[in-house]
Amino acid sequence: MKGHSIVFESVGKAVLKEVEIPELKKDEVLLESDFSAVSAGTERANLLQMPNTVATDGFPITPGYSAAGRVLAAGNEVTNLKVGDRVLIVKGGHRSHTIQKAEKVFKIEDDAIDLLDASFAYIAIFPLLGVRKLKVELGESVMVAGMGLLGAFAVQIAKLSGALPVLVSDFDPERRELALQLGATAAFSPDEENFVEKVKQATDGKGPDAIVEVSGSAAAMQQALEVINWEGRISLLGCTRVSDVPIDYYKYVHKRGITLVGSHNQTRPDTNSKPGAWSEHDDFRTFMKLVAAGALKVRPLISEIVSPASAPEVYSRLAENKNPPLGIVFDWRKLR
Secondary structure, eight states: OOOEEEEEEEETTEEEEEOOOOOOOTTEEEEEEEEEOOOOOHHHHHHOOOSGGGGGGGBBBOOOOOEEEEEEEEOOOOSSSOOOOEEEEEEEOSSSSSEEGGOOOOOOOOOOOHHHTTHHHHHHHHHHHHTTTTOOOOOOOOOEESSSHHHHHHHHHHHHHHHEEEEESSOOHHHHHHHHHHSSEEEETTSSSHHHHHHTTTTTTOOOSSSOOOOHHHHHHHHHHHSSOOOEEEOOOOOOOOOOOOOIIIIIITTTOEEEEEEOOSSSSSSSSSSTTTOOHHHHHHHHHHHHTTHHHGGOOOOEEEEEGGGGHHHEEEOOSOOOOOOOEEGGGGGG
8 A cells, every 4th residue: 555755855855755554563553644733843953954853863754743634444453443533643754644553542532623623732732741841820920932833832821821921932023913812911022122121021020930942042041041030930842952052050040049841742751640741642632622622722823734745845945944834734635
């Protein structure tokens, strides 16, 4: 059986390839993708072979890790899934078909959840983790530094967690406007005059109690340390792949009692959730409930839905533009 896969062949070059789908083992399921969401920051970093990426080991690479679709076939020992079940496809890459161990696959139980929304689930649980680790209390002020895809979810999650005010820092005026639409109290550009003073003014003169640093920029990290409240917490959600800004840790961290929290997805527990650190499947359930209730919005984050055949052009733009469209989705149904 043949399928299709998007592949990074070399630095800056992506192609759509026809691939052979392997034989199904007795404990596996064959999953057919409807939609896969592009995680622009991570995929751009790998496309350009930046430091601290899997691309440093060389090409080819199959990008993508957040998708949704259906069970197309199941091995004869599979009992938790059946053909036709709607599922999340995690770490499967931008592929038309993926084979995974059935026990690892998350089934979408709520028929009200659209697969287009569900395709963002794995991306969305990163900011769920990043905000959870801050242990926000009702009425604390939170700032989200960076309004990419993860930041757009983080704004909503911080508000749902009881943060007030919720501030945003981003260079792009359109993204700042989106942040306000998603519930942010105020949005600032990092390069505007008197930035630190304006943020402190918006937080009763103290600075944010907690910051979600999701830009992955060392300069943004330095700015977060300058503006945060005494004994504040910073969740390092964005991947700072290049540490190109020196930070005076005595002045900005040690002396002021600041807590830096690593919030990479690999820090979450495999199964047993605990306060501040939930398992992937438990956060998937939370994502589904919030989306179904209309409390977490996905559609305003989607900038374009394209055929996988457009992959070379999509990734060419991603390589050239540090501020690409917010939420790009590949619609695999267009290849059927």
